[in-house]
Amino acid sequence: MGKRPTGVAVAGIGITPYHKRGASPDAERKLLLKAIDAAAADAGIPASEIDGFCSYGADVQEGTRLAGPLGTRELRWSSLVWGGGGGGSAGAIAMAEAAILSGHAETVVVYRATAESSSGRLLRAVSQGVFGPHYAAHGVDSPAQALGLRTQRLIEHDGIPPSALRAIAQACYHHAGKNPDAVGHGVDLTDEKYESSRWIVEPLRLFDSSRENDAAAAIILTSAERARDLTDKPVYLLASAIGADGPKWGELDENHEPYTSSSQVSAGRRVWERSGATPADVDAVQLYVNFTGPAVSALIDLGFCTAENAGEFLTFENLIAPDGKLPICTGGGDLAEGFLHGMGNAVEAVRLLRGESSNPVPGARLCLVSGGPISELSSAALFATTDGR
């Protein structure tokens, strides 16, 4: 083994169209193989060269199921981030980073695929059985309900104004309006349209909620040095982290503390420490928006605003490209581009920094990707146009 790499970068991305749930013409694994092929083509390498596989949550598409059809020459890394929900979506990137920096693997694909025909309804697939009898006996058995409980306390107890939730939804749909590939393209989410949309679980409305889509995405990471050889637009991973902050966190049947935390304090703190960047340096956030309430909690925990000024900071104008203080979800995100359990956010981060986003942020250098908020653990990854080291 040669010298260990000192940096990691994205060499290629691949993503299928977002199909309406259950509407994919392909089975889940076929969709995924196509996305990996697209990422390999983008990186200019044969797919058989990929030697590491990382995913998260409820993924059943293990690396060992992909190595055969990809003709993998040597399988050197295969791992899943534990925890239900999308908490590990940026954590899978952290695993790839760990594998590459340690020298275990050289070319690692991070991926997620969901197709209802293969994995069933998303609310079952992503919740991974965490809603046990203490939930189900009382008619509570979905992420919308559990995250509705968190959101209600965020609003009623912590004082987050509902306007902050609406601003997040409107920014996402605004960006989708400029992305012809977005599922929510063409939806003009006016105040009236938002306020009159039906309740799913009070305090969450239809437009506060992510979608269910059939799709697959893959990102190929390798050493920064090699990525520079492969592509003229490497996107550097400055830092990533997985974690959960206590005093009480994990699978705890709503006994978490602090209850309205997004579970991103730990991952966020370590991303800032490792990269030397601060929230003020970030040009855009590809924010995981399972529902708008947890997304507000994530922005607070990651240091972009506080519970006290969230209402003032989280406005439509501040959250949109190109000129907002903190553009979020520049492709439309989980709410309006399409929901791929958060994997679409990392793809959009790469697009934005390559200058390929449908909602460009001129001169953008740093883009943060957040993992699913209010999961048993969460994660974050910070990407950049230049190697910050």
Next chain:
Amino acid sequence: MTGERNAAVEFGQRVDAPYWTGLAEGELRIQRCTSCRKWTWPADWRCPGCGSYDLGWEAVEAVGTVFSRIRTHYPFVPAYADLVPYDNVLVELPQAGGARLIGLLTGGGARIGDRVRGTFVAASERTAGLPVLTWTKES
């Protein structure tokens, strides 16, 4: 879905089996460490406070305060579909170290911080075959 999380698999072997047995007998029982006296909830095999495996159960009064609440409009749970919209509360039990329980709220009108009282309800098909507490705002 199989394993420890599944209500149908060897229910009596679950770490929280005494909780459900208690509800069936009209008593709210919460786990507590016999060594350091810390309330340990949700129930588990090891006390996170002192590391003891010697955990017991204590009966507490079925009263608490609303910690959070939702009103479900979409019929996520088939057995509850005929009830939509229905209210759930997350109830904090100050008398049990702040342990929190999810439950159905009947009669509505409860906000965060309000006091609620639990009623023991027998197991039914709706409640996944489990005895439950339902909660009502105290006047």
